[in-house]
Amino acid sequence: MAQYSRISGSVGLITLKNPPVNALSAAVRQGIVDTVEKALCDPQVKSVVICGQDGVFCGGADVKEFEKSMSGPPLIPMIHSIECATKPMVAAIEGSALGGGLELALGCHYRIAHSKARLGLPEVTLGLLPAAGGSQRLPRLIGVPAALDLITTGRHVTAAEALQLGIVDQVTDHKTVDAAVKFALSVAGKPLDARRISTYPCPVVTDLDALFEDVMQKVRQSARGAIAPIACVQAVRAAATLPYTRGMEREKELMATLFTSGQARALQYNFFAQRAVGKWRMPSGARWDTSTPRPVHKVAVIGLGTMGRGIAVALAQAGLPVVTVEAQEKQLMEAKRVMSDMLKRGAKRRGVAPPLDKISYSSNIQDLADVDLVIEAVFEDMDLKKKVFLQLSAVCKPGTLLCTNTSGLDVDQLASQTRNPELVVGMHFFAPAHVMKLLEVVYGPRSSPQAVATAMQLGKKMGKISVAVGNCRGFVGNRMLKLYTEQASFLLEEGATPDLVDRAIEEFGFPMGVFRMSDLSGLDIGWRVRKEMKLAVPGQSARIREGRRYSPLGDLLCEQGRFGQKTGRGWYRYNKPGDRVAHSDPWLHHFLEEYRAQHGLVARRIDQQEILERCLYPMINEGFRILQDGIAAGPEDIDVIYVFGYGWPRHCGGPMFYASMVGLEKVLERLEHYYQAHPDVPYLQPCSLLRRLVAIGSPPVQKWREVIKNLHSQL
Ligand SMILES: CCCCCCCC(=O)CC(=O)SCCNC(=O)CCNC(=O)[C@H](O)C(C)(C)COP(=O)(O)OP(=O)(O)OC[C@H]1O[C@@H](n2cnc3c(N)ncnc32)[C@H](O)[C@@H]1OP(=O)(O)O
Numbered sequence: 001m002a003q004y005s006r007i008s009g010s011v012g013l014i015t016l017k018n019p020p021v022n023a024l025s026a027a028v029r030q031g032i033v034d035t036v037e038k039a040l041c042d043p044q045v046k047s048v049v050i051c052g053q054d055g056v057f058c059g060g061a062d063v064k065e066f067e068k069s070m071s072g073p074p075l076i077p078m079i080h081s082i083e084c085a086t087k088p089m090v091a092a093i094e095g096s097a098l099g100g101g102l103e104l105a106l107g108c109h110y111r112i113a114h115s116k117a118r119l120g121l122p123e124v125t126l127g128l129l130p131a132a133g134g135s136q137r138l139p140r141l142i143g144v145p146a147a148l149d150l151i152t153t154g155r156h157v158t159a160a161e162a163l164q165l166g167i168v169d170q171v172t173d174h175k176t177v178d179a180a181v182k183f184a185l186s187v188a189g190k191p192l193d194a195r196r197i198s199t200y201p202c203p204v205v206t207d208l209d210a211l212f213e214d215v216m217q218k219v220r221q222s223a224r225g226a227i228a229p230i231a232c233v234q235a236v237r238a239a240a241t242l243p244y245t246r247g248m249e250r251e252k253e254l255m256a257t258l259f260t261s262g263q264a265r266a267l268q269y270n271f272f273a274q275r276a277v278g279k280w281r282m283p284s285g286a287r288w289d290t291s292t293p294r295p296v297h298k299v300a301v302i303g304l305g306t307m308g309r310g311i312a313v314a315l316a317q318a319g320l321p322v323v324t325v326e327a328q329e330k331q332l333m334e335a336k337r338v339m340s341d342m343l344k345r346g347a348k349r350r351g352v353a354p355p356l357d358k359i360s361y362s363s364n365i366q367d368l369a370d371v372d373l374v375i376e377a378v379f380e381d382m383d384l385k386k387k388v389f390l391q392l393s394a395v396c397k398p399g400t401l402l403c404t405n406t407s408g409l410d411v412d413q414l415a416s417q418t419r420n421p422e423l424v425v426g427m428h429f430f431a432p433a434h435v436m437k438l439l440e441v442v443y444g445p446r447s448s449p450q451a452v453a454t455a456m457q458l459g460k461k462m463g464k465i466s467v468a469v470g471n472c473r474g475f476v477g478n479r480m481l482k483l484y485t486e487q488a489s490f491l492l493e494e495g496a497t498p499d500l501v502d503r504a505i506e507e508f509g510f511p512m513g514v515f516r517m518s519d520l521s522g523l524d525i526g527w528r529v530r531k532e533m534k535l536a537v538p539g540q541s542a543r544i545r546e547g548r549r550y551s552p553l554g555d556l557l558c559e560q561g562r563f564g565q566k567t568g569r570g571w572y573r574y575n576k577p578g579d580r581v582a583h584s585d586p587w588l589h590h591f592l593e594e595y596r597a598q599h600g601l602v603a604r605r606i607d608q609q610e611i612l613e614r615c616l617y618p619m620i621n622e623g624f625r626i627l628q629d630g631i632a633a634g635p636e637d638i639d640v641i642y643v644f645g646y647g648w649p650r651h652c653g654g655p656m657f658y659a660s661m662v663g664l665e666k667v668l669e670r671l672e673h674y675y676q677a678h679p680d681v682p683y684l685q686p687c688s689l690l691r692r693l694v695a696i697g698s699p700p701v702q703k704w705r706e707v708i709k710n711l712h713s714q715l
Pocket residue numbers: 020021023058059060061062063064075096098099100101122123126128129130131132255256259272275276
C-alpha cells in the first residue's frame with residue numbers, strides 16, 4: 001500500500017509501504033494511483049515527494065506475483081500519469097531503486113538519492129527486460145551506450161555513479177526525504193515540460209548500426225543462450241530509432257515473449273533459491289533462525305597453495321585480520337608476493353586502499369593460538385590433514401572453530417582428531433576462492449548448529465553464497481560432478497572426442513566444457529585421489545574395477561605427464577605450458593583410436609542429445625539421491641551450488657529445476673534406457689525419489705521438500 005500525508009505546508013508525501021523492499025505489489029500500485037490522485041486534487045499541494053518506508057525506495061515489481069494472473073493497476077499507465085502530472089513529482093531514493101522501482105523514479109520529474117543508495121534495472125537477471133518504460137526512458141536520459149550497459153547487465157550503480165550518469169539530480173548524505181521535500185519546495189510552480197523523459201529525443205549516436213552490431217555480438221557471446229539480454233538490446237535499439245510510443249509497443253512485444261518463457265521462470269526460481277539457502281536447516285532440526293553464530297574477530301588459513309591464497313585474500317577483503325601459515329619457505333615467499341598483487345589488483349578495481357596489513361605470514365603453527373577460526377587448505381591427503389587437525393586442536397585456544405577446505409574427504413574423521421569435534425565443519429571454497437561466489441558449509445554428524453551458523457555467517461561476510469550440506473564423499477557439488485566427468489570419459493571410449501563433448505556442453509550454456517575444465521583444473525588432482533583410493537593403478541588399463549565400469553583414460557594421460565594446461569598437454573594441446581588456448585590434438589585422437597582397438601571397442605556416431613543426456617541426467621539422478629539421503633535440504637540447495645560453483649547456466653535454473661522443466665518422466669525414461677544399455681554403471685539406475693515423484697504426478701520443484709519429508713518420515 002501507499003500512505004499519503006502533507007508536510008511543510010505544500011508538499012504531498014507518498015510513502016510506499018510493503019516490507020521488506022516495498023515491492024510494487026497490486027496493493028502498492030493501487031496505493032500509488034490513489035495517493036497521486038489525492039495529491040494532485042489537493043489545492044494546498046504544490047509538489048509531491050514519493051519515498052519508501054524503512055530506508056528502501058522500492059525493490060521493483062513483486063516477483064512473487066508473476067506466477068499469478070495480474071491484478072491491480074498496471075505499472076505503465078501508472079508511471080505515465082506521474083510523468084504527465086502538472087505538479088512536480090520528486091523521487092526520494094534511499095536504499096534501493098531497482099527495476100520497476102527505478103522505472104517509477106524515472107517517471108518522476110526529479111530524483112534525489114541518498115549517497116548510500118543503489119540503482120539499477122536488474123530485470124535481465126530475472127529473464128525479463130525493463131518493460132515499464134525503463135528501456136525507453138533510460139537511453140533518452142543517459143544515452144544509448146550507458147543505458148545498454150546497465151540494461152543488458154542489470155548491474156546496480158551507486159548514487160555517485162547515478163549522479164555522474166545523469167540518472168539522479170542530487171545526492172545527499174542527510175535525510176533523503178528532508179532533502180527531497182526542500183527540493184520539492186524549490187521547484188514548485190516551475191514548468192515541467194523539460195522534465196518529462198519520454199518526450200526527450202534519444203541522444204544521437206554516430207554510426208548506430210555499428211554500435212548495435214558490436215553490442216549484439218558481445219551480448220550474444222556472454223549470454224550463453226540466455227534470451228533476455230538479446231531482447232534488452234533490441235528494446236534499447238527501439239528507443240534509439242523509434243518515437244517513444246512505438247518504442248513502448250516494441251518493449252511490450254519483447255516483454256510478452258520473455259515473461260512466459262522457461263528461462264524467466266528458471267531465473268526467478270533461482271532468485272528465490274539464492275535466498276532460500278540462507279535459511280538452512282540440519283536433519284537434527286537445528287536451523288538458521290535458532291542458532292547463534294560465535295563472534296569471529298581473527299581468522300587463520302593454513303596452507304598457502306592455490307586455495308589458501310584465495311581464501312586469505314577474500315578474508316582480508318572482508319576486513320578480517322588473517323594469520324597465514326605455510327610449511328614450505330619457498331612457497332611462503334611466493335604466496336606473499338602473489339597475494340599482495342591480488343590484494344592490490346582487487347583494491348584498484350574497488351577504488352580502495354589494499355588491505356595488505358590485514359594478512360600476516362608465518363611458518364609456525366604455534367602462531368595460531370589466539371584466532372577464532374582456522375581454515376585448513378593443505379594438500380588433499382587424509383593423513384596429513386589429520387595431523388594438522390591434531391596440532392590445531394592442541395595449539396588453538398578453546399572454542400576455536402576448525403574448518404577444512406577439503407574437496408570431499410570425511411569431515412568427521414578430521415573432527416575425531418580434535419578435543420571439540422562439535423567445532424569442526426567443512427568450508428569448501430571454489431577456485432579461485434577470492435572470485436567464486438559459492439561456499440559449501442559441510443556439517444558432520446557431530447558439528448554443532450553454532451559451528452554451522454558461524455561458518456555460514458563468515459561466508460556471508462565474505463560475500464559468498466553459502467549452502468549448508470551434509471558430510472559424504474564429495475559433498476554435493478563434487479559428488480555429482482564425478483558422474484558427469486566419468487560419463488564424458490565413457491563417451492570418448494564409445495566414439496566421441498573431447499571437442500565434440502565440450503561443444504555440446506558449451507552450447508547448453510556452461511562456460512567451459514568438461515574436458516577444457518579438466519585441463520584447467522589439472523588432471524593430476526583427480527588422479528591423485530583415485531590412486532589413494534586404489535582405483536587408479538599405474539600401468540593398468542582394465543575397464544572394470546571394483547565390479548563396475550571404469551574409464552582409465554584420464555589415468556593413462558597422467559601417466560604420460562599430460563596434466564592439462566600446466567604441462568601444455570591434456571585432453572587438448574596448448575602452445576606452451578600454462579597457455580590457455582586449447583587446440584584439438586591429433587595425438588589424442590590417435591591415442592583414443594588405439595585405446596578403442598586395444599579394448600575391442602567400435603567407435604560410433606554420438607549426437608549432441610546423447611552427450612547432454614549422458615552427462616547431465618546421471619548428475620540429476622545423483623542429485624535426487626543426495627536429497628533422498630538428506631545431504632542437501634532441498635533442490636534449491638543443489639541448484640544454487642551448481643549455478644554458483646560449477647557454471648550451470650543460470651537461465652536453466654540448476655540441475656534439479658532443469659529436470660523439472662524437461663519433465664521428470666522423461667528423465668526417468670532416459671535413465672532407464674541408459675541403465676539398460678550400460679548395466680555395469682550402477683548409478684544410472686533411477687533413484688527411488690525420482691520414481692516416487694513421477695509416480696505422484698511430477699509435482700513442481702517447489703513441492704519436492706514435502707515429498708522428501710514424507711519419504712524420510714516413512715523410513
Ligand atoms: C507482461 C507485463 C508484466 C509487467 C511486469 C513488470 C516487470 C517489472 O516491473 C520489472 C521488475 O521490477 S522485476 C523486479 C526487479 N527487481 C529486482 O530484481 C530486485 C530484486 N531484489 C533485490 O535485488 C534485493 O532483494 C534488494 C537489493 C532489493 C534487497 O536486498 P537485501 O539483501 O536487503 O534483501 P533480500 O534478502 O534480497 O530480500 C529480502 C526479502 O525480500 C524479497 N524480495 C526482494 N525483492 C523482491 C521483489 N522484487 N519481489 C518480491 N520479493 C522480493 C526477498 O525474496 C526476501 O524475501 P524473504 O527471503 O522471504 O525474506
